[in-house]
Amino acid sequence: MAKLLLLMVLSVGMTTFVPEHQVEGFSEQVIQKGATGDDVIELQARLQYIGFYNGKIDGVFGWETYWAVINFQEEFDLELVDGLVGEKTKDMLLRATEFDKEWVHEQIRSGKDFTHYGGQEPYAPRDQKEGDKGEQPPEGQAEQPQEGQPDGEQQPQEGEQPQEGEGTPEEQPDQGAQQAPEDEEAVPEEAPQEEAPEEEGAPGESAVNVPGGFSQNDIELMAKAVYAEGRGEPYNGQVAIAAVILNRLESDEFPDSISGIIYEPLAFEAVDDGQINLEPDEQSREAVMDAINGWDPSGDAIYYFNPDTATSDWIWSRPQIKRIGKHIFMK
Amino acid sequence: MSGALRWIIYVVLLIGVIGAVIWGYQEQQEKNAVLIKAENNYQRAFHDLSYRVDLLNEKIDTVLAMNTPDRLSPQMTDIWKITSEAQADVAQLPLTLLPFNKTEEFLSNIGDFAYEVAIRGLDDDPLDDEEMEVLRELSEQSDEVRSDLRSVQHQVLNDGLRWMDVEVELATNEPRDNSIIDGMQTIEKNAESYDVFNETAGLTVTPDEQDEIQLEGEDHTEEEVSQKIREFFELDDNVELTITETGEGADLPMFNVSFDTEELHGYAEVTKQGGHVLSYLLSRDLEENEIGLHEGMNQAQELLDDLDFDDLDVVESIQYDKVGVYEFVHKEDDILYYPDGIQVKVALDTGEIIGLTARDYVLNQETRTDLDFEASLTPEEAKEEVNPNLEIYEERLTVIENDLGEEVLTYEIIGTIDSTTYRVFINADTGFEERVERLKQSEEVYS
Numbered sequence: 001m002a003k004l005l006l007l008m009v010l011s012v013g014m015t016t017f018v019p020e021h022q023v024e025g026f027s028e029q030v031i032q033k034g035a036t037g038d039d040v041i042e043l044q045a046r047l048q049y050i051g052f053y054n055g056k057i058d059g060v061f062g063w064e065t066y067w068a069v070i071n072f073q074e075e076f077d078l079e080l081v082d083g084l085v086g087e088k089t090k091d092m093l094l095r096a097t098e099f100d101k102e103w104v105h106e107q108i109r110s111g112k113d114f115t116h117y118g119g120q121e122p123y124a125p126r127d128q129k130e131g132d133k134g135e136q137p138p139e140g141q142a143e144q145p146q147e148g149q150p151d152g153e154q155q156p157q158e159g160e161q162p163q164e165g166e167g168t169p170e171e172q173p174d175q176g177a178q179q180a181p182e183d184e185e186a187v188p189e190e191a192p193q194e195e196a197p198e199e200e201g202a203p204g205e206s207a208v209n210v211p212g213g214f215s216q217n218d219i220e221l222m223a224k225a226v227y228a229e230g231r232g233e234p235y236n237g238q239v240a241i242a243a244v245i246l247n248r249l250e251s252d253e254f255p256d257s258i259s260g261i262i263y264e265p266l267a268f269e270a271v272d273d274g275q276i277n278l279e280p281d282e283q284s285r286e287a288v289m290d291a292i293n294g295w296d297p298s299g300d301a302i303y304y305f306n307p308d309t310a311t312s313d314w315i316w317s318r319p320q321i322k323r324i325g326k327h328i329f330m331k
Numbered sequence: 332m333s334g335a336l337r338w339i340i341y342v343v344l345l346i347g348v349i350g351a352v353i354w355g356y357q358e359q360q361e362k363n364a365v366l367i368k369a370e371n372n373y374q375r376a377f378h379d380l381s382y383r384v385d386l387l388n389e390k391i392d393t394v395l396a397m398n399t400p401d402r403l404s405p406q407m408t409d410i411w412k413i414t415s416e417a418q419a420d421v422a423q424l425p426l427t428l429l430p431f432n433k434t435e436e437f438l439s440n441i442g443d444f445a446y447e448v449a450i451r452g453l454d455d456d457p458l459d460d461e462e463m464e465v466l467r468e469l470s471e472q473s474d475e476v477r478s479d480l481r482s483v484q485h486q487v488l489n490d491g492l493r494w495m496d497v498e499v500e501l502a503t504n505e506p507r508d509n510s511i512i513d514g515m516q517t518i519e520k521n522a523e524s525y526d527v528f529n530e531t532a533g534l535t536v537t538p539d540e541q542d543e544i545q546l547e548g549e550d551h552t553e554e555e556v557s558q559k560i561r562e563f564f565e566l567d568d569n570v571e572l573t574i575t576e577t578g579e580g581a582d583l584p585m586f587n588v589s590f591d592t593e594e595l596h597g598y599a600e601v602t603k604q605g606g607h608v609l610s611y612l613l614s615r616d617l618e619e620n621e622i623g624l625h626e627g628m629n630q631a632q633e634l635l636d637d638l639d640f641d642d643l644d645v646v647e648s649i650q651y652d653k654v655g656v657y658e659f660v661h662k663e664d665d666i667l668y669y670p671d672g673i674q675v676k677v678a679l680d681t682g683e684i685i686g687l688t689a690r691d692y693v694l695n696q697e698t699r700t701d702l703d704f705e706a707s708l709t710p711e712e713a714k715e716e717v718n719p720n721l722e723i724y725e726e727r728l729t730v731i732e733n734d735l736g737e738e739v740l741t742y743e744i745i746g747t748i749d750s751t752t753y754r755v756f757i758n759a760d761t762g763f764e765e766r767v768e769r770l771k772q773s774e775e776v777y778s
Contacts, residue, residue, distance in 0.1 A: 029623025319580030
C-alpha cells in the first residue's frame with residue numbers, strides 16, 4: 001500500500017514536471033497486452049501512423065497490436081523487445097509519429113471505419129486535395145519506410161498501405177470529419193453508440209475484451225440466467241450458479257452450448273417461468289465473468305436446488321457438495 | 332324513467348357479458364394455440380429421437396458386418412453425427428428431472444468411441460477383437476433402447492399422450508401415473524447397466540471420476556481456519572465469519588468462509604487438510620481506474636510471492652473495464668505447466684487483489700507424480716511440423732493436457748497467418764500436432 005502511494009505521488013510528480021514533453025502523449029502507465037482505454041487508442045493510432053498496425057483502432061490491446069509493438073521495438077532498435085509499452089517505447093513513438101486525439105476519437109465515436117496512416121492530413125477536406133494525391137504518399141513514405149524497410153516480411157506489405165488507402169472508400173471519413181455530412185450521419189448512429197459505452201466499457205473503445213470462446217451475448221445470456229435464478233443470493237452463490245452452467249458445458253450429460261443448457265426444458269426454474277427475461281444487473285454480469293475466468297465456488301457441481309421449494313425426490317439423492325445461501329450444490 | 336334506466340343497465344350488462352365471453356373465448360384460443368405449439372415441439376423432438384436411435388442401432392449393426400476401412404470410416408462418422416443429433420433431441424425434452432442422464436451418457440460414449448475410431452488410420456490400425464466386442468455389445472444395448480423408445484412412441488401415438496402433461500407432472504412432482512415417464516424411466520434404468528466402456532480395459536472413453544483428493548498436512552479445525560482467515564484479510568474482531576463445511580459430494584473437503592464488512596462481501600475456500608487458502612473473492616463497488624493493467628500485474632505478482640507461490644510466470648493478462656485478470660502458471664526448468672494455473676483478479680482503482688483461485692495449481696502440484704518430461708525434438712524440428720503459412724514469432728516449452736486428458740510436453744508456437752494469431756502445440760516427443768487454437772480475445776461492441 002505504501003508502495004502504491006509512493007508510486008502515485010511519483011506519477012503525479014512526473015506529470016507536473018514534464019508537461020511540455022507529453023502534451024498529447026500517453027499517461028504514465030506501462031501499456032501491456034490485454035489493456036483497454038485511451039492509451040491503447042493512442043498506441044494503435046500512432047502505430048498505424050507509421051504503418052506498423054493495420055488493424056482497427058478499437059482501444060483493445062490484442063494480438064495484432066502486440067505484434068505491431070514487437071515489430072516497432074525491433075525496428076527502432078529498442079533494447080527490450082518485450083511487447084510492453086514503457087517509457088522508452090513511448091518516447092520513440094512520440095518522436096516518430098503524430099496523433100490527433102480529438103480527431104481519432106471523433107472517428108471512433110461516429111462508428112466509421114477509418115485509417116490513420118501518416119501523410120494524410122485529417123484536417124484538410126479531401127476533395128480540395130485532388131492534386132495532392134501524387135505528393136502525399138511519397139511524403140508519408142519518406143518519413144517512414146526508410147527506418148522501417150529492413151523489416152523484411154512485414155514491412156513491404158505495410159509500406160504499401162498509405163498508397164492503397166489514399167483512394168479507397170476507407171478514407172471517406174476524412175471528409176466527413178469536418179463537414180456537414182458528419183451531422184446527418186452521426187445522428188442516427190450516435191444514439192445507440194451512447195448507450196453502449198455505459199454498459200460495455202469506457203467511452204472511446206469500440207471493442208471489449210472477451211474471454212476465449214465466449215461472446216458478449218453468451219455472457220449476457222448467462223447473466224440473465226444468473227440474475228433470474230440467483231437474485232438476492234450472496235455474490236459467491238451467484239458465481240456458483242454461473243459455474244454450474246459452465247460445468248454442464250464440460251459434462252457429457254448436458255447440451256454443449258450455453259443456450260442449450262439454459263433453455264433445456266425444466267433445467268432452470270427461472271427459465272421455465274419466464275424470469276429469464278428480466279434485465280440482469282451489473283453484479284450478475286460480474287459473477288458470470290468471474291466464473292468464466294476460473295472461479296468455481298460450487299466445487300465442480302452440476303446441479304443445485306433450493307431445498308425449500310424443490311419438488312423432485314431424485315434431487316435429494318445426489319451427493320451434496322455444499323450449501324451457499326438458499327441453494328444446495330451437488331454432483 | 333326508472334324503467335328506461337333499468338333497460339339501459341340490462342343492455343350494458345348484456346354487452347358486458349357478451350364482451351367477456353368473446354374475450355374469454357379468444358384468450359382460450361390463444362392459450363390453446365401456444366400450448367399446441369409447445370406440445371408440437373416436444374413431439375417433434377421425441378419422434379426425432381426415436382428415429383435416430385433406430386438409425387443408430389442400424390448403423391452399428393452394419394458396421395459389424397463391414398470389412399474394409401474405406402467403408403468403416405464414413406460409417407463411424409455417421410454414427411458420431413447421429414449420436415450428437417440424438418443428444419440434441421434429448422436436450423429439448425423435459426427430462427432433466429426424470430432424470431435421463433445415464434442414457435445421455437450412453438449416447439455420448441458411443442459418439443466418442445465412433446469418433447476415435449473414425450479419425451484413426453484404420454488401414455494400419457484396424458478394429459481389434461476387443462473393439463469388435465464393444466461394438467457387439469453396443470449393438471445389443473442400442474437395440475434395447477430402440478425397442479423401448481419405439482414402444483413409448485407407439486403409446487404416445489395410439490393414446491394421444493402429451494409431453495406437456497409430462498412436463499407438468501415432473502415439475503410439480505405429482506404421483507406419477509404417466510406411460511411416457513414410466514417408459515423413459517425404464518430406458519434410463521437399463522442404461523445404468525450399460526458400462527461396456529468401463530468394463531473393457533484400455534477403453535476409457537470418459538475420463539475417470541476423480542476420487543477424493545488427499546493433500547498433505549494436518550486436518551484443520553473450524554477455529555484454526557477462522558483464525559487464519561482473520562489474519563489473511565486483516566479483519567476486525569467484530570466482523571462475523573460464516574463458516575460451513577463441504578458435504579460428502581465434494582472431492583476435496585473444504586471450509587467455506589464468508590463475511591461482510593462495511594465495504595465488501597468476502598468469500599474464501601480453505602482446505603481442511605493443510606489449511607490452504609484455495610480461492611477467494613472480494614466483491615465491492617469499484618471506483619475509477621487509477622492504475623494500469625501492468626501495475627496491477629505487479630501487485631498480483633507481489634501477493635503471490637507473499638503467499639509462497641513460487642516459480643510462477645504470467646501467461647495472460649486481460650483488462651475487463653475496472654478489473655485486471657491475470658493467469659499465472661507454474662514454471663520449472665523453463666517449462667510452463669498450463670494445468671497448474673492460478674487466476675488473480677486485481678481491482679484497478681486501488682490495486683487491491685480482489686480474487687484468487689489456486690485450486691488447479693494446488694491440486695495438480697500435490698497429485699502430479701512424475702515430472703520427467705523430456706523433449707526429444709529441437710525447437711527447429713518442432714517448427715517444421717507447423718503449417719508453413721504460419722509466420723512464427725515465439726516458441727516455448729509447455730506442458731498441456733491433451734484431448735485424451737494426458738499431460739504432454741509440447742512446443743507452444745505462436746504465430747500469425749495474415750492478421751490472425753494462432754497458437755500451435757507440437758508434442759515435443761513425437762511431433763504430433765496436439766492442438767491448434769485461434770487466439771482472439773476482443774469483440775466489437777454491438778450497438
